Amino acid sequence: MQNYDVLVVGAGPGGSSAARFAARSGLKTLLIEKRPDIGSPVRCGEGLSKEWMKEGEIKPNQHWISDEVKGARIYGPSEKKPIMLTAEKAGNEVGFVVERDKFDKEMAALAAEAGSDIWVKSPALQVIREGGRIAGARVRHNGNMEDVKAKIVIAADGFESEFGRWAGLKSIILAKNDIISCVEYRMKNVDSDVDFTDFYLGSCAPAGYIWVFPKGEKEANVGIGVTITQMKDRFDVRNYLDTWIRKHPGYAKGRTIQYITGGVSVSKVKEKITLPGLMLVGDAARLIDPITGGGIANAYISGKYAASVASQAIEADDFSQEMMSRYEQMVKEKFQKKHLRNWIAKEKLGTLSDETLDKLVDVLSDVKVNDISVQAVLQAVQEKYPEMISELEDLI
Numbered sequence: 001m002q003n004y005d006v007l008v009v010g011a012g013p014g015g016s017s018a019a020r021f022a023a024r025s026g027l028k029t030l031l032i033e034k035r036p037d038i039g040s041p042v043r044c045g046e047g048l049s050k051e052w053m054k055e056g057e058i059k060p061n062q063h064w065i066s067d068e069v070k071g072a073r074i075y076g077p078s079e080k081k082p083i084m085l086t087a088e089k090a091g092n093e094v095g096f097v098v099e100r101d102k103f104d105k106e107m108a109a110l111a112a113e114a115g116s117d118i119w120v121k122s123p124a125l126q127v128i129r130e131g132g133r134i135a136g137a138r139v140r141h142n143g144n145m146e147d148v149k150a151k152i153v154i155a156a157d158g159f160e161s162e163f164g165r166w167a168g169l170k171s172i173i174l175a176k177n178d179i180i181s182c183v184e185y186r187m188k189n190v191d192s193d194v195d196f197t198d199f200y201l202g203s204c205a206p207a208g209y210i211w212v213f214p215k216g217e218k219e220a221n222v223g224i225g226v227t228i229t230q231m232k233d234r235f236d237v238r239n240y241l242d243t244w245i246r247k248h249p250g251y252a253k254g255r256t257i258q259y260i261t262g263g264v265s266v267s268k269v270k271e272k273i274t275l276p277g278l279m280l281v282g283d284a285a286r287l288i289d290p291i292t293g294g295g296i297a298n299a300y301i302s303g304k305y306a307a308s309v310a311s312q313a314i315e316a317d318d319f320s321q322e323m324m325s326r327y328e329q330m331v332k333e334k335f336q337k338k339h340l341r342n343w344i345a346k347e348k349l350g351t352l353s354d355e356t357l358d359k360l361v362d363v364l365s366d367v368k369v370n371d372i373s374v375q376a377v378l379q380a381v382q383e384k385y386p387e388m389i390s391e392l393e394d395l396i
C-alpha cells in the first residue's frame, strides 16, 4: 500500500505537467506510466506552437527542437497561392517542430525535478473508491500489484483514456465524425522547406488535411488525417497519403525511416471531466483542437490547472464534486469558446468541395491575417466570389 496526495495516471505532456505543478506546490505526488520508455514510441506530427509556453513555464530547448519555422502555409486543392501565416502575422501560433520523445522525457524530468515520484512500466489497472469518491488506483509495478491510495487522482491517460470510464465517466464516447485516423511517414531526402510547416486541404485528405512538418534539412514528417466517416476501408488513409506523395516529386524521391499511425479526437470539450476526487486532463478530456488536431499545449496547460485545484482541494480537505468543478470551470473558460468555434469550422470545412476550398484559400491568401475578422472575410468573399456568400454563411 502506497499513500500519496496526488496520483497522476499517464506521463504524456498532460500528466507530466500535473505532476510537476502538484509536486511544486508541496504535494506528495506519484506519476505512473504504463510504457517502459516515456515518450516512445512517438505517435505525433511533432508540431508545437509557442504561445502557451509562458503559461506552461517551459523554456524552449535545442535538445528537443528539431526545427523552428518562420510560418505556416495552407494550400487549397489546386496548390496555388497558399494562405501564409507568418510569425509576425500569426503571433505565436507558429512555432517548432520537436523531437516528441525527447520533449516528453524532458517534461517528465521537470516533474521529477519538482519532487514527483515516477514509476514507468506501471499501468493503472483498476480504480480504488472510498467514501463515495475516487481514492487511488491498483497499479502493476515491478511485477507486483500495488494499491496506490491518493487524495486526488488526475487521469492523463490520453485519447483512449480508460481510467475515466472505469471511474464512471461514461459520456466520453465520440461521434464517428469526431475521430481522425492518421498515418505519418518520417521521411529523409525530401525537398521540404525548413522555414515553413505546410498544410494541404481538399479531397487529397477528405475532411482532414495532409501536413509536412520539416525536421531540418531534407527531412520532414509527412502525414495525413482523415475523418473516419469518410473512409471506405482501413487502408484508405495510407492510400490517400501515398497518392499525394506520388504526385509530388520532391517527396516521391524520399525514403521513409519511421511509420506512425494513430487516432485523434476532434470533438467539442466534454461536459463532464471530473468526479469527486478525479480530474481528467489533456486528450482524456478531449482537449485536442478540432481544426489543427494539436493537443500537446492544451494537455500541458490543463495539467497545470488540475494541479492547482488539487492543491486547493487538499488544503481545504474537500474532494467533493463542487471542488472538482473548479477545474472544469477553468478548462471551459480557457478552451471552450475557441474549441467550439473550431469544431463548427471543422464540421463545415469537411463539407466543402475542392472548388469552394480553392476559392476560400484564394480569398484568404489576399486578406492580411491580422484582418481575419468576420467583416474582412465577408467583404473579401463578396468582392471576389459573391456566389459563395450563401454557402459560407454559417461558417463565417
Ligand SMILES: Cc1cc2nc3c(=O)[nH]c(=O)nc-3n(C[C@H](O)[C@H](O)[C@H](O)COP(=O)(O)OP(=O)(O)OC[C@H]3O[C@@H](n4cnc5c(N)ncnc54)[C@H](O)[C@@H]3O)c2cc1C
Pocket (backbone or CB within 6 Å): 009, 010, 011, 012, 013, 014, 015, 032, 033, 034, 035, 039, 043, 044, 045, 046, 047, 048, 122, 123, 124, 125, 156, 157, 158, 159, 162, 163, 182, 183, 184, 260, 261, 262, 263, 264, 281, 282, 283, 284, 288, 293, 294, 295, 296, 297, 299
Ligand atoms: C498521429 C498523431 C499526430 C499528432 N500530431 C500532433 C502535433 O503535431 N501537435 C500536437 O500538438 N499534437 C499532435 N497530436 C496530438 C497529441 O499527441 C496529443 O494531443 C497529446 O499527446 C496529448 O497529451 P496527453 O498527455 O493528454 O496524452 P498522451 O500524450 O497520449 O499521454 C497519455 C499517456 O498515458 C499513458 N497511459 C495510458 N493508459 C495508462 C494506464 N492505465 N496507466 C498508466 N499510463 C497509462 C500512455 O502510455 C501515455 O504515455 C497528434 C496525435 C496523433 C495520434
